Amino acid sequence: MLSRFSDVLQSAADVLAPPPSRLEEFQYHWKMVLNFYHNYDESSKQRVEDTRLPHHLQHMLQLLVDEEAEAAAGADAGAGALGACREAVARRAVPLPDALAALAHADRPAGARALALALLAALLRRTRASLHCAPVHGPLRRVLLRAAPPASPTEREEAELLLALCGRVRREPSLAALFTAPLPEEEPALRLPPAAPRRSPLWDVPPPAARVALAGDGRRTPHDEPERLLLAEPLLRHLHSADSRVVLRACEALLVLASLPAPEVAHLLASSPACECVAERLLAAFRAVPADLDPADAEALPAGWASAPPDEPAPRAPGRRQLGAFFGWLDYCDTLCKECHPALAAHLARAFRSHFLDAAGEALSARGALLATALLARCLRRLDAPELVDEFSDWLVGDGPLEEWPLLLTLVDNCLGADHDLTLETLRFFEVIVEKGNERSMERLVLARVSSRGYVAPPAERDDSAERDERERLNDVSFARERERSRDALQQLQHERRVRERVGELLAHERDERAPSPDLHDDINSFLLLLPRAVLSDPLGADYAQYVADAQRQLQHWLDCTAAHAWRRDTRDADADSCDSRAEADRPAPAPFDEGPFLRALLELAARMPERPYRVNLQLTAVLARLALLPHAALREYLLRPALPAAPATRTLFRALSGVAARLAVAVPRLAQHRRRLHRTRLQLLSEDPAADDAPRHPLLETLIVLEEFCKELAAIAFVQHQHERQQR
Amino acid sequence: MAYAYLFKYIIIGDTGVGKSCLLLQFTDKRFQPVHDLTIGVEFGARMITIDGKQIKLQIWDTAGQEAFRSITRSYYRGAAGALLVYDITRRETFNHLTTWLEDARQHSNSNMVIMLIGNKSDLESRREVKKEEGEAFAREHGLVFMETSAKTAANVEEAFINTAKEIYEKIQEGVFDINNEANGIKIGPQHSTAGAGGAGGAGAGGAPPGGCC
Numbered sequence: 001m002l003s004r005f006s007d008v009l010q011s012a013a014d015v016l017a018p019p020p021s022r023l024e025e026f027q028y029h030w031k032m033v034l035n036f037y038h039n040y041d042e043s044s045k046q047r048v049e050d051t052r053l054p055h056h057l058q059h060m061l062q063l064l065v066d067e068e069a070e071a072a073a074g075a076d077a078g079a080g081a082l083g084a085c086r087e088a089v090a091r092r093a094v095p096l097p098d099a100l101a102a103l104a105h106a107d108r109p110a111g112a113r114a115l116a117l118a119l120l121a122a123l124l125r126r127t128r129a130s131l132h133c134a135p136v137h138g139p140l141r142r143v144l145l146r147a148a149p150p151a152s153p154t155e156r157e158e159a160e161l162l163l164a165l166c167g168r169v170r171r172e173p174s175l176a177a178l179f180t181a182p183l184p185e186e187e188p189a190l191r192l193p194p195a196a197p198r199r200s201p202l203w204d205v206p207p208p209a210a211r212v213a214l215a216g217d218g219r220r221t222p223h224d225e226p227e228r229l230l231l232a233e234p235l236l237r238h239l240h241s242a243d244s245r246v247v248l249r250a251c252e253a254l255l256v257l258a259s260l261p262a263p264e265v266a267h268l269l270a271s272s273p274a275c276e277c278v279a280e281r282l283l284a285a286f287r288a289v290p291a292d293l294d295p296a297d298a299e300a301l302p303a304g305w306a307s308a309p310p311d312e313p314a315p316r317a318p319g320r321r322q323l324g325a326f327f328g329w330l331d332y333c334d335t336l337c338k339e340c341h342p343a344l345a346a347h348l349a350r351a352f353r354s355h356f357l358d359a360a361g362e363a364l365s366a367r368g369a370l371l372a373t374a375l376l377a378r379c380l381r382r383l384d385a386p387e388l389v390d391e392f393s394d395w396l397v398g399d400g401p402l403e404e405w406p407l408l409l410t411l412v413d414n415c416l417g418a419d420h421d422l423t424l425e426t427l428r429f430f431e432v433i434v435e436k437g438n439e440r441s442m443e444r445l446v447l448a449r450v451s452s453r454g455y456v457a458p459p460a461e462r463d464d465s466a467e468r469d470e471r472e473r474l475n476d477v478s479f480a481r482e483r484e485r486s487r488d489a490l491q492q493l494q495h496e497r498r499v500r501e502r503v504g505e506l507l508a509h510e511r512d513e514r515a516p517s518p519d520l521h522d523d524i525n526s527f528l529l530l531l532p533r534a535v536l537s538d539p540l541g542a543d544y545a546q547y548v549a550d551a552q553r554q555l556q557h558w559l560d561c562t563a564a565h566a567w568r569r570d571t572r573d574a575d576a577d578s579c580d581s582r583a584e585a586d587r588p589a590p591a592p593f594d595e596g597p598f599l600r601a602l603l604e605l606a607a608r609m610p611e612r613p614y615r616v617n618l619q620l621t622a623v624l625a626r627l628a629l630l631p632h633a634a635l636r637e638y639l640l641r642p643a644l645p646a647a648p649a650t651r652t653l654f655r656a657l658s659g660v661a662a663r664l665a666v667a668v669p670r671l672a673q674h675r676r677r678l679h680r681t682r683l684q685l686l687s688e689d690p691a692a693d694d695a696p697r698h699p700l701l702e703t704l705i706v707l708e709e710f711c712k713e714l715a716a717i718a719f720v721q722h723q724h725e726r727q728q729r
Numbered sequence: 730m731a732y733a734y735l736f737k738y739i740i741i742g743d744t745g746v747g748k749s750c751l752l753l754q755f756t757d758k759r760f761q762p763v764h765d766l767t768i769g770v771e772f773g774a775r776m777i778t779i780d781g782k783q784i785k786l787q788i789w790d791t792a793g794q795e796a797f798r799s800i801t802r803s804y805y806r807g808a809a810g811a812l813l814v815y816d817i818t819r820r821e822t823f824n825h826l827t828t829w830l831e832d833a834r835q836h837s838n839s840n841m842v843i844m845l846i847g848n849k850s851d852l853e854s855r856r857e858v859k860k861e862e863g864e865a866f867a868r869e870h871g872l873v874f875m876e877t878s879a880k881t882a883a884n885v886e887e888a889f890i891n892t893a894k895e896i897y898e899k900i901q902e903g904v905f906d907i908n909n910e911a912n913g914i915k916i917g918p919q920h921s922t923a924g925a926g927g928a929g930g931a932g933a934g935g936a937p938p939g940g941c942c
């Protein structure tokens with residue numbers, strides 16, 4: 001009843017007195033804040049939520065927001081003028097930001113820090129007025145300089161404030177200079193309101209502005225401490241927080257800052273440990289993946305850095321959380337690199353190498369090599385930022401002589417070692433390396449090795465008839481004597497004729513005024529006739545057309561992604577050279593051909609196919625096929641031209657495969673019921689449904705089928721490459 | 730809480746069109762008169778029911794400010810639905826729709842359902858974009874269209890729920906690969922635990938029968 005009565009009185013008073021102006025209201029709330037601290041009892045256990053403080057401070061914020069909204073609505077009239085409340089803040093008549101900064105520091109009453117930080121952040125997000133005003137940015141600086149230690153209870157509020165501040169700087173880049181230390185210009189000292197009681201937490205704090213002014217004294221000389229970005233320090237601390245929401249905010253804030261087009265900010269960030277910090281987080285996440293994790297689990301993770309809400313419970317499957325975190329950080333690096341200023345991107349790429357790759361690479365020669373290989377391969381596959389892909393590729397091939405680059409040697413060792421799983425993962429890595437390699441890595445790994453064409457037999461040593469015999473022999477590995485005895489002999493002859501005819505038909509289809517080179521005919525035949533008919537599982541070569549279509553598509557892909565590579569402009573015509581091999585008679589004798597560690601490892605594996613499991617061989621042929629599809633004249637010649645006489649003692653793909661074919665041609669017919677089993681193995685391996693028939697298979701038969709299919713694929717690639725080269729001419 | 734499916738949404742559009750307000754209205758049934766600029770992403774979640782099934786909507790509210798596009802782009806991936814919002818009282822927010830659409834199509838998966846929303850329908854007196862224009866744009870680009878008011882809550886429920894219905898229908902048609910989380914759809918625990926060995930098939934699992942694709 002009584003309160004009803006006082007309400008009535010109040011409304012009567014409202015009618016009589018003119019309503020208070022916005023400024024008066026603003027000043028009223030400020031006075032209430034001052035009063036609160038005037039009467040504040042230091043020993044009080046009261047929390048800020050139980051006081052009127054939030055009410056008054058929030059009102060002040062709302063008044064500033066309203067004032068701005070009103071000004072914006074009438075913007076056409078008097079634009080640019082500060083409202084009365086804002087003016088009071090700017091003149092420090094009502095030092096609201098100072099008060100908030102002081103509260104954030106003193107945290108009295110308990111909880112005041114969180115309140116003050118939240119209000120500062122809201123002030124930044126809800127108002128537009130410039131921060132180029134010392135009474136506003138000064139207190140914000142102080143908050144940054146006095147950031148709380150890690151894992152403080154107000155970490156979330158700090159992170160929100162930082163994001164809001166970075167957002168402001170992003171929209172108004174000239175602000176960045178205000179948030180550097182030492183300060184570019186002296187900050188006016190905090191003017192204490194005369195009525196301020198001595199023991200109020202608001203005024204107790206020595207104004208740090210004075211400290212800053214002492215240290216920097218306004219003018220900096222080149223000998224002074226280097227300029228640093230105040231925003232960066234707390235932000236980087238938050239990247240290490242245990243609270244995923246804090247980490248997310250820090251990631252966003254860093255991304256916002258890094259995407260500023262202003263080079264000054266990019267350089268400030270580059271001279272802060274920001275990039276190193278991100279790379280370290282990536283490394284920590286890499287190391288946290290449990291070593292017993294199955295590499296296959298790394299496949300279908302939707303791991304964007306921002307793909308899960310921060311408060312979502314982690315997946316329960318073992319290792320998935322760590323795996324997700326690793327790919328999340330990887331994606332963040334990638335995103336940061338794509339979105340940031342180019343100067344910073346270059347710096348990030350270097351940090352990625354020095355702080356992540358170098359350390360992660362050590363795991364390749366340790367016990368966890370299998371997982372490390374799988375993770376690094378997926379890492380390279382997922383990367384999209386050109387700077388990072390470049391850095392990764394450069395790291396893989398090193399700088400000095402390739403034969404001495406430990407990392408590559410480790411990979412080659414792993415690839416040739418006895419652990420088939422490790423061989424397989426390493427081959428998968430190789431496939432990505434070939435697919436995503438940059439110009440330099442491809443050059444060093446492969447192209448530089450073959451461009452001298454040292455694999456071609458010097459004319460003097462060439463004995464054409466011997467070579468041809470060799471080829472004949474290889475094309476028909478069942479050997480003449482055996483053949484004569486065999487019932488298969490006639491069939492083999494028919495088969496060869498049929499293959500030749502089909503190749504002839506295929507080539508005739510090319511509408512070209514010039515006849516296809518007879519060498520091409522030979523090359524394709526060499527591959528298609530590498531295995532004798534007697535051991536073929538698919539003598540008709542039914543899917544040859546499919547291989548041609550695939551090869552065409554993949555070649556086009558290579559053409560697109562290597563279009564800018566320097567070697568593509570080198571239009572030297574290997575084909576023309578080699579057609580008339582005598583044209584190079586006066587070339588100086590080249591050094592013995594060295595295919596380099598990378599190609600050597602692949603060819604060695606190819607030669608040892610019968611000793612490796614199916615999955616390894618299949619992956620090996622995938623890598624080799626990808627290389628053979630590169631539109632590089634010499635590489636194509638080296639891998640795809642069996643008809644070209646190769647220098648003695650030179651490893652070539654065709655020689656390696658011929659050796660395997662010879663072994664299989666002898667060993668396979670010795671297996672009991674080999675034709676039936678071969679047929680069944682083929683069905684098992686090429687069937688879409690892996691569970692259709694899981695009867696045990698003989699490894700030799702599996703190898704045979706890989707080789708048989710690979711030969712078709714190589715023949716198709718040789719054909720497609722030839723087609724392409726003719727179109728070029 | 731158990732759900733049959735989880736759908737991820739994003740809300741995109743120019744700054745100030747009312748994206749955060751739409752989310753707040755949908756999740757908390759409140760209206761916020763102040764424009765609290767979004768910089769990073771804000772999350773919201775709510776359970777709805779479609780076809781007798783509990784569906785959890787996980788909504789990502791993004792920043793409209795051009796300056797924060799570097800962050801916004803990161804959130805496109807892995808969304809099954811998008812609310813593309815403009816402000817019917819500000820023509821320029823309508824004019825920017827094409828850019829938003831291009832951005833969305835470039836960074837998101839191709840099956841994403843996009844709902845076009847003309848917001849602030851309560852401000853009829855200040856209308857600058859006719860309803861027919863919104864409809865025409867939606868027709869032209871194959872979007873669903875609706876006018877809403879985050880202030881009065883008009884059509885807000887419908888906007889979120891109709892988007893979910895579209896996604897649900899696409900799932901029934903087998904357009905979405907629901908086993909790939911990157912498409913913004915997750916099968917709820919009551920489904921996946923039913924499939925032994927975590928094979929995660931499309932079976933109806935523990936839910937009422939008949940929901941199989």
Ligand SMILES: Nc1nc2c(ncn2[C@@H]2O[C@H](COP(=O)(O)OP(=O)(O)OP(=O)(O)O)[C@@H](O)[C@H]2O)c(=O)[nH]1
Nearest residue numbers: 744745746747748749750762764767793849879880
């Ligand atoms: N009258 C009216 N005002 C609205 C409506 N929706 C939002 N607003 C107002 O529009 C302003 C901006 O709303 P927000 O939701 O913060 O805008 P946003 O799209 O999230 O903007 P950004 O976060 O900057 O991208 C606020 O002042 C809201 O009160 C509505 O339906 N009707």
Ligand SMILES: [Mg+2]
Nearest residue numbers: 748749766767
């Ligand atoms: Mg918003």
